[in-house]
Amino acid sequence: MQQPGRAAEIKAIGIGKSFGSFRALDNLSLNIGRGEFLTLLGPSGSGKTTFLMILAGFVQPTEGKLFSDGVDITERPAEQRAAGMVFQGYALFPHMSVEANIAFPLKVRKKSTAEIKRRVAEMIERVGLKGHETKLPAQLSGGQQQRVALARALVFEPGVLLLDEPFSALDKSLRGQMQAEMKRLHQETGTTFVFVTHDQSEALALSSRVAIFNHGKLLQVGAPDEVYDRPANRFVAEFLGEINMLPLKGVKRADDGATALCEDRAITLRGNAEAVNGNAILAIRPEHMSIAREAAAGENGIAATAVGSTYLGAATKLDLTTRQGAKVTVSVPNEVAAAALSKGNSVWLTWPAEKGFLLPDGG
Amino acid sequence: MGAALLMAPLLLFLVLAYAWPFLGVVKWSVTLPTPGLGQYSALATDALVQSVFIRTLRIALIVTVVSVAAAYAITMVWVRGSPAQRIVAEFCILVPFWISVLTRAFGWVALLSNRGLINTWLQSIGFISEPLALVRNEFGVIVGMTHFLIPFAVFPLASAMRSLDERVLLAARGLGSSRMRTFWTVFVPMTRSGIIGSAMIVFVFSLGFFVTPAILGGGRSVMIAELIYLRIFQSPDWGLGAAISVVLVLFVGALMALLFRYVRPKQLI
Numbered sequence: 001m002q003q004p005g006r007a008a009e010i011k012a013i014g015i016g017k018s019f020g021s022f023r024a025l026d027n028l029s030l031n032i033g034r035g036e037f038l039t040l041l042g043p044s045g046s047g048k049t050t051f052l053m054i055l056a057g058f059v060q061p062t063e064g065k066l067f068s069d070g071v072d073i074t075e076r077p078a079e080q081r082a083a084g085m086v087f088q089g090y091a092l093f094p095h096m097s098v099e100a101n102i103a104f105p106l107k108v109r110k111k112s113t114a115e116i117k118r119r120v121a122e123m124i125e126r127v128g129l130k131g132h133e134t135k136l137p138a139q140l141s142g143g144q145q146q147r148v149a150l151a152r153a154l155v156f157e158p159g160v161l162l163l164d165e166p167f168s169a170l171d172k173s174l175r176g177q178m179q180a181e182m183k184r185l186h187q188e189t190g191t192t193f194v195f196v197t198h199d200q201s202e203a204l205a206l207s208s209r210v211a212i213f214n215h216g217k218l219l220q221v222g223a224p225d226e227v228y229d230r231p232a233n234r235f236v237a238e239f240l241g242e243i244n245m246l247p248l249k250g251v252k253r254a255d256d257g258a259t260a261l262c263e264d265r266a267i268t269l270r271g272n273a274e275a276v277n278g279n280a281i282l283a284i285r286p287e288h289m290s291i292a293r294e295a296a297a298g299e300n301g302i303a304a305t306a307v308g309s310t311y312l313g314a315a316t317k318l319d320l321t322t323r324q325g326a327k328v329t330v331s332v333p334n335e336v337a338a339a340a341l342s343k344g345n346s347v348w349l350t351w352p353a354e355k356g357f358l359l360p361d362g363g
Numbered sequence: 364m365g366a367a368l369l370m371a372p373l374l375l376f377l378v379l380a381y382a383w384p385f386l387g388v389v390k391w392s393v394t395l396p397t398p399g400l401g402q403y404s405a406l407a408t409d410a411l412v413q414s415v416f417i418r419t420l421r422i423a424l425i426v427t428v429v430s431v432a433a434a435y436a437i438t439m440v441w442v443r444g445s446p447a448q449r450i451v452a453e454f455c456i457l458v459p460f461w462i463s464v465l466t467r468a469f470g471w472v473a474l475l476s477n478r479g480l481i482n483t484w485l486q487s488i489g490f491i492s493e494p495l496a497l498v499r500n501e502f503g504v505i506v507g508m509t510h511f512l513i514p515f516a517v518f519p520l521a522s523a524m525r526s527l528d529e530r531v532l533l534a535a536r537g538l539g540s541s542r543m544r545t546f547w548t549v550f551v552p553m554t555r556s557g558i559i560g561s562a563m564i565v566f567v568f569s570l571g572f573f574v575t576p577a578i579l580g581g582g583r584s585v586m587i588a589e590l591i592y593l594r595i596f597q598s599p600d601w602g603l604g605a606a607i608s609v610v611l612v613l614f615v616g617a618l619m620a621l622l623f624r625y626v627r628p629k630q631l632i
Contacts, residue, residue, distance in 0.1 A: 056537055061482045078536045085537040091530035104548075105538040152538065 007035040007192045008068050008159030010055065015064035017050055019214075024050045024154050026216045028064070032160075036195040037186050037193045039203040042213030043239070045135075049164060051213070052196045055079045068159065084153030084161040084191075088168060090145045094363060098124070098134045098148050105156040123151040127181075143174045150185065158190040167202065179206055200240050212236050228285075234359050237283050244289065244328045246282040246302070249360065256359065263324050267300045270354040281359040286317070286331040288355035291340050292348045301350040303327060306340045320349065385612065388605045395602035402606035414591070419587040422501060422576075423569035426508045430565045431558060434516035441517070442524040456514050462513060465497070468578040471507045471533055474499055475579075496545065499581030506574055507579040515568060516561040519626075524559025556626050563622040565617050 017025040025047040027093035040048035040122040053059035057078030062192040065073045093101050102123055106116045153192045167175045170350050186193050197203055203210050204224040211221045220232040249259040257270040295301025304320040316337035340347045385515040392402055441452035474480050475497035482494040535545040594604030
């Protein structure tokens with residue numbers, strides 16, 4: 001349907017937006033690669049939707065420049081940008097049939113009747129709406145309306161598709177189905193996708209890169225595993241999923257990482273230990289910690305007491321308290337949790353050196 | 364039960380003030396001067412009655428088109444304009460309700476008559492030598508009625524425009540549609556129920572107009588309500604006047620029934 005070369009490459013330089021005294025977006029610079037699936041992730045009010053609206057041309061930035069394929073489009077009005085957009089709540093034309101909705105952008109572009117007919121039929125087939133052509137949006141289910149919105153935004157082969165929380169109104173099972181479908185559409189069309197969500201699992205599952213926003217600032221951009229395993233700061237670490245934080249003392253940089261004292265035990269870290277010395281926070285995801293009878297010499301580990309558990313089916317979430325009173329959560333096989341809780345509750349928590357990472361103390 | 368009790372005074376009023384007298388009018392139409400349907404068959408052949416009916420429909424139609432179009436523009440400013448524009452629009456919509464229909468009709472006479480403001484001014488700048496016939500004809504009637512009815516046309520339109528999802532308009536623009544095209548292919552169709560409601564209200568109102576056509580038509584552009592008045596109060600022909608009234612009420616009733624097939628009453632306010 002489309003040459004991957006048609007996908008747009010977008011460059012934002014120093015974008016800022018103020019609404020009166022409210023700073024919605026602050027000095028944002030970001031490159032969106034050709035054919036990339038980029039997710040803008042953040043809590044509500046973090047600026048992610050404002051940035052999407054700036055990309056679409058509905059909101060004018062107060063400062064900064066926006067380039068599409070090297071051309072400055074900062075001042076270009078929305079109707080000339082040719083970005084496909086899927087809105088929260090879909091924003092279908094309620095007075096037009098499914099067919100007419102999808103044909104709208106082609107009619108605007110004055111395509112021939114034959115071409116419109118062909119491309120609309122092709123798109124309807126592609127999103128699985130065959131048999132619903134003449135229905136009005138109000139006669140469709142939420143998932144079907146979602147498909148019409150996607151078809152309408154993709155039928156004119158835009159260089160970039162912008163999606164504003166498109167799944168927020170769908171129930172969980174339909175959500176998963178639509179996510180898979182969107183991933184397929186992304187691969188088939190090769191178009192650049194920019195997707196806004198506040199759901200971290202959705203962001204990690206779908207995107208080639210995730211951009212995390214908070215308070216109008218872009219905090220980190222990277223591949224899902226990169227931002228999950230190596231978050232740049234505490235907000236990113238906590239927003240992307242549950243995480244344990246342990247205070248460290250006497251952090252010293254070593255060849256391939258750092259050494260430190262955790263609850264008076266020497267531990268080692270591998271990887272990011274940049275610019276941290278003295279006191280810091282050790283962050284480890286619950287699934288990266290294990291329960292052991294004891295920690296071998298040289299192995300990272302601290303003593304802890306199991307205090308409670310939550311059965312999750314495939315695994316059990318075990319809550320522990322360390323000797324110095326820090327609360328830790330680990331995700332372990334069900335029988336390990338049962339054993340830890342039964343035998344006097346006293347266990348060791350261990351983790352591989354490369355799975356722990358340092359965050360600045362208090363930051 | 365409580366609701367029925369609250370409704371009772373209104374129902375009683377409607378029965379006493381409208382339904383009961385109207386039954387009297389129906390009775391006149393089939394008893395005066397002689398019992399039978401003679402007045403209705405006379406109605407069907409009377410050239411004067413027919414020409415008045417046709418004129419009334421024509422005037423009502425023109426007034427409806429002009430009023431709804433003007434009201435559409437005003438409503439857009441009122442609902443979608445800047446805060447300052449909204450206040451001005453609201454003022455323009457509400458003030459006419461405080462001025463009597465009679466005062467407004469005479470106001471138009473003062474503006475439009477041969478020695479009125481408009482003709483005097485046009486003559487003084489030498490644009491015309493003879494005064495234009497702006498009043499005591501159909502034109503004057505249409506101007507006066509349109510002026511009176513525009514505010515009534517605003518409310519159904521405002522209701523439709525307020526309930527419109529702003530994102531749909533953004534979506535149209537995002538898909539490449541110009542503002543003009545978005546207006547005609549998305550905004551106007553989406554306010555369809557408001558347009559229908561507004562047009563029906565103006566049209567039905569226009570059919571029964573009395574004061575404005577009587578003053579601005581100057582007896583030369585008689586509409587149906589004035590004809591009924593003349594038949595009852597000036598020529599002693601109560602039977603024919605009553606028959607015309609009955610036909611008018613039935614016609615309006617049929618129009619209202621048609622309206623409520625397309626628009627829910629809630630959408631009219």
